[in-house]
Amino acid sequence: MSRNKILAAIRNHTASMQVAPLPDRLEIYESQKPDLHTSATQFAKAVQAAGGECIDLSHSSGTISGSKISNVEDYFNGHTPEILHAHFAVIENGACWIDHHCTDDRTRYTLPEHLAIFVPNNTLVPTMHEAYAHIQALGIEDFGLFLSGPSKTADIEQSLVLGAQGAMVTKVFLI
Amino acid sequence: MTDTRWHDRALWFVRQKRDSAAKSLPEWEALRRSASQIKAHTMAHLADYLELFEKNATQNGIHVHWAADATEHNRIIADILQSRQVKNVVKSKSMLTEECGLNPYLNTKGIEVVDTDLGERIVQLRHEAPSHIVLPAIHLKKEEVGSLFEQELGTLPGNSDPTYLTHAARKHLREHFLSADAAITGVNFAVAEEGLFVVCTNEGNADLGTAITNLHIASMGIEKIIPSLEHLGIFTRLLARSATGQPITTYTSHFKRPKEGGELHIVIVDNGRSAILGQTDTAQALHCIRCGACMNTCPTYRRSGGHSYGYVIPGPIGSTLGASRNLEHFGKAVYKCTLCASCTNICPARIDLHHQLYAWRKTYVERGYLSPKKKRLYGIGSWMLRTPVRTRILFGISKWALKLLPRSILYSRFNVWGRTRELPSFAPKSFAQLYKEHIHEPK
Amino acid sequence: MPKPRVALFVPCYINTLFPHVAMATMKLLEHFGYEVHYPDAQTCCGQPFANSGAHGDAQPLAEHFVETFRGYDYIVAPSASCVGMVRNHYKPYVGSHPDYRHIQSTVYEICEFLHDVVKPHSFGTSFPHTVTLHQSCHGLRELELGVSSELALPFYSKVLHLLEKVDDITLLPMERADECCGFGGMFSIHEPEISTRMGKDKLDYAEATQAEYLAGFDSSCLMHLEGIARRENRTVKMVHVAEIFAGTLQ
Numbered sequence: 100m101s102r103n104k105i106l107a108a109i110r111n112h113t114a115s116m117q118v119a120p121l122p123d124r125l126e127i128y129e130s131q132k133p134d135l136h137t138s139a140t141q142f143a144k145a146v147q148a149a150g151g152e153c154i155d156l157s158h159s160s161g162t163i164s165g166s167k168i169s170n171v172e173d174y175f176n177g178h179t180p181e182i183l184h185a186h187f188a189v190i191e192n193g194a195c196w197i198d199h200h201c202t203d204d205r206t207r208y209t210l211p212e213h214l215a216i217f218v219p220n221n222t223l224v225p226t227m228h229e230a231y232a233h234i235q236a237l238g239i240e241d242f243g244l245f246l247s248g249p250s251k252t253a254d255i256e257q258s259l260v261l262g263a264q265g266a267m268v269t270k271v272f273l274i
Numbered sequence: 275m276t277d278t279r280w281h282d283r284a285l286w287f288v289r290q291k292r293d294s295a296a297k298s299l300p301e302w303e304a305l306r307r308s309a310s311q312i313k314a315h316t317m318a319h320l321a322d323y324l325e326l327f328e329k330n331a332t333q334n335g336i337h338v339h340w341a342a343d344a345t346e347h348n349r350i351i352a353d354i355l356q357s358r359q360v361k362n363v364v365k366s367k368s369m370l371t372e373e374c375g376l377n378p379y380l381n382t383k384g385i386e387v388v389d390t391d392l393g394e395r396i397v398q399l400r401h402e403a404p405s406h407i408v409l410p411a412i413h414l415k416k417e418e419v420g421s422l423f424e425q426e427l428g429t430l431p432g433n434s435d436p437t438y439l440t441h442a443a444r445k446h447l448r449e450h451f452l453s454a455d456a457a458i459t460g461v462n463f464a465v466a467e468e469g470l471f472v473v474c475t476n477e478g479n480a481d482l483g484t485a486i487t488n489l490h491i492a493s494m495g496i497e498k499i500i501p502s503l504e505h506l507g508i509f510t511r512l513l514a515r516s517a518t519g520q521p522i523t524t525y526t527s528h529f530k531r532p533k534e535g536g537e538l539h540i541v542i543v544d545n546g547r548s549a550i551l552g553q554t555d556t557a558q559a560l561h562c563i564r565c566g567a568c569m570n571t572c573p574t575y576r577r578s579g580g581h582s583y584g585y586v587i588p589g590p591i592g593s594t595l596g597a598s599r600n601l602e603h604f605g606k607a608v609y610k611c612t613l614c615a616s617c618t619n620i621c622p623a624r625i626d627l628h629h630q631l632y633a634w635r636k637t638y639v640e641r642g643y644l645s646p647k648k649k650r651l652y653g654i655g656s657w658m659l660r661t662p663v664r665t666r667i668l669f670g671i672s673k674w675a676l677k678l679l680p681r682s683i684l685y686s687r688f689n690v691w692g693r694t695r696e697l698p699s700f701a702p703k704s705f706a707q708l709y710k711e712h713i714h715e716p717k
Numbered sequence: 718m719p720k721p722r723v724a725l726f727v728p729c730y731i732n733t734l735f736p737h738v739a740m741a742t743m744k745l746l747e748h749f750g751y752e753v754h755y756p757d758a759q760t761c762c763g764q765p766f767a768n769s770g771a772h773g774d775a776q777p778l779a780e781h782f783v784e785t786f787r788g789y790d791y792i793v794a795p796s797a798s799c800v801g802m803v804r805n806h807y808k809p810y811v812g813s814h815p816d817y818r819h820i821q822s823t824v825y826e827i828c829e830f831l832h833d834v835v836k837p838h839s840f841g842t843s844f845p846h847t848v849t850l851h852q853s854c855h856g857l858r859e860l861e862l863g864v865s866s867e868l869a870l871p872f873y874s875k876v877l878h879l880l881e882k883v884d885d886i887t888l889l890p891m892e893r894a895d896e897c898c899g900f901g902g903m904f905s906i907h908e909p910e911i912s913t914r915m916g917k918d919k920l921d922y923a924e925a926t927q928a929e930y931l932a933g934f935d936s937s938c939l940m941h942l943e944g945i946a947r948r949e950n951r952t953v954k955m956v957h958v959a960e961i962f963a964g965t966l967q
Contacts, residue, residue, distance in 0.1 A: 101346060101544075102340035104342055105340055105342055105544045106324065108544070109320050109324070109496070109551060110321045111552070112548060113317065113318055113319070113320060113321065116317070116318040117318065119315040120311070120315060122308040148521075149520070149521075149522075149524065191521055192520075192522040203534065205481065206485045208485075210485070226511065227506070227507040227522070228504070228508075231503050231504050232507075234503060235503050235504065239470065239530050240530070241530050242527065243527075243528045244481070244527040244528060245525075246524065246525060247521075247522050247523070247526075248524055250477050250524060250525075251476050251524055252393075252440060253409075253476075254391070254392040254410070255411070255419050256416045256419075257287060257288070258436035258437075260436050260437045260440040262441065263443075263476070263478070264390070264447060264448075264479045265477065265482060265524075265525070266478075278914060279914075279918075282914075282918070297869045299869065300869075302869035303868065571867060573896055573897045574911055577914045578911055609908075610908060610911075611901070612854065612897050612899065612900070612901025612904045613768060613855075614854035614858070614897035615854060615858035615859065615865075616854070616858070616865070616867055618858070619858060619865050619868055632768070632806075634770075635769060635770030639769070639770035639771050639773075649771075652766055653774060655766070655774070656766055656771070656774030656777065659729065659760045659763075659778055660781060661760065661781075662758050662759070662760055665729060665760040665761065669729070690906045691905065691906060693909060694913040694944075694948060695916075695941065695948055696943075696947040696948045698730075698734045698735075698944065699734070701733065701735070701736045701737070704733050704736055705731065705733075705736035705739040705740065706755070708736055708739075709725075709739075709743070709755045712740075712743070
């Protein structure tokens, strides 16, 4: 059976390998604690660099109620965007963590042209190290993804084009 | 590829973007060291981690298959597809499926496969192989893509605007997505402790295909395993920055359980990888995370392009992997290199790439693959340089040949150097002679 | 206190083609108070054979090297790639030879010797010209004569640090300063088109700085670049940094 053949072949070759330890815990990375005053700005910059836009509504009242932004179409030139609720987002790369709590239907973040991602303002983490620690605590049910900006490609002569296959316009709302 | 200058500039631009991204992280070199350690550890315990992955993935409802070689990989996938009457498949980027020749095999079984990554679709329509593992169509100018799409997609003649062409491809691929019965993806990382795997794309084509269809088959090389979730923190921070200079790919998707009503399969493939584990000097090639940075930084690759390497993966990493697979057939590529070491310095996993190419050259010669002409030449050269007297004779002959032979003979077609370069001139006196005069000089 | 005894290791092609580079190296070492010897039994370090995979052909040359160069306090060469060969690749051939360990730890390329051992405050020479530096691969990445541009580390170059001590010199940075020039030993013959393309590009980048001189610390790179420059009638002049330090350029 191939499985056993493969595992035996691997064990045969690794038997004489040096026992290599895993690196020390990740505290060696000096990730600063996010400064609430600048983290939103840094995150917005990262979202923009990824081809998206970040709108900070965390200090405004009235426009948000529950899971709705009352005039969200205004941000999408009149188009009604698909709305996704992310658990948290990552400052260094503008990525938002979306999982089964947000939606069971994965076409919702792949098919629509316009995406509005809501991210609770106090959930921004600095880097992917903190992000995965957070995910470890949250657990993954059947899927989860980091979504950073709209779909893009530079496959034709290195020219960046937004809206390659998935969303063409992605806006992140800090709420 | 005629316009190597343009190709070189395009890839140097990608290298520069990578530099900005890497240098924006003070901990970059520490990340590389960690990545290298994690991979070394994982390889040393690979069988255990694969079994752990299988156990957890199976518990998650993922069907785990094992393929010893390319033939078995293709057969397993074809069997799954045929048993569910699948006729149309969408596939996101997977160099492993290229390596195994999956598409042509499935075609013989009456199954159509559409490569959905834009670059891959372009080369698929052109019936050629990708020339770069991350930028498959980097060897093409937009005008070439424009005329291809005019022919295949009915785009406007003469229009080579990348945005126009990309959106035309989007429409065209959407039709294929919506009529597909199954999706095949590669695997960037497989997490043993979770029994989940990660697929990274900028376009979202892997997500589209797997969201729309109910049958997802993932192809994975045995070396894609990493122990735990926290290690993804290191690799996701290294991968996109190394590949394109982005801090992360647009979509970093974690697949753990099949969808409601869906099936999720993973094919774990050996196809020569376990043998590489046994090659002391070159086993580190298995640490590769397929970022393509070594290609972007290689001055030779930039000026010759991926198709000139002769193996499914080009550039430095491709040369060492190809040599591992079949040294006689693919080994010439290990000489397509000046041993400049730029690749070794850029590799996020700190693979000692240029040392591997140096090591392969030794094996190449030991196995007798060197041409008899070269063998003789090196033998004579070495013999002459073994003693000072013969060395003086060798250089003496060269000096007088250069002095006496007419230019037409000196720069004949046998003089490869002389095609584009003037030969160096011999100094009137060698240093050895000057030194003798110097020590006898009155002080 | 007796002067340290330095053996001059002059690569075979420098001996016959670029003896002035070896002369400059010798003058530098004598200037800084070393007793310079030239073991004239030396032949070739074996690098071209090793790099081609012909280790059987390199073996006797490595043995001859160790026999020739034993018994000195230092061995200094104006060639980074040859020093790299002796320091990093000789173990398989002569690792068990009783003299190898000492040779391995005392063989130096001239710039690293000046930077790490001599540590001069100045050279007492003037080079009133504009110069751009090509950072040869073996010296930069194998001998770590500086921090190569791939690394996310603060920039440093031992060679630039030394050049800055030459009076009246104007150093101009070049684009892609540490990209390979395309020589690569036998590569220059086996892949001549790519090799030439790389050399032409290097010369273009040098010319874009408008510097009079393209300086380097490996004569093999300079030989390849000079070959192209002469064929194409380019005006930029090649020079080995040892000649700048020593003030011996004619």
